[in-house]
Amino acid sequence: MNRDNEDIVLPANVNDLIELLNELYPERSPEISDDVKEIYFQAGQRDVVRFINLLKERLDKNLTGVQ
Secondary structure (H helix, E strand, O other): OOOOHHHOOOOOOHHHHHHHHHHHOOOOOOOOOOOHHHHHHHHHHHHHHHHHHHHHHHHHHHHHOOO
């Protein structure tokens, strides 16, 4: 997703924030032409988003009582 940083605002709730982060930092395979440092940097960004997704899933399971 190519959003101008000027257009991005902090969402009002957690679900919207998670949706925005998933849009900005999607799961993607690196291209053969990508720089190794950039691959590691993007992987780190995505790892943070995955962790936030995991925390949200845990919360949702606890709220619904699903084990």
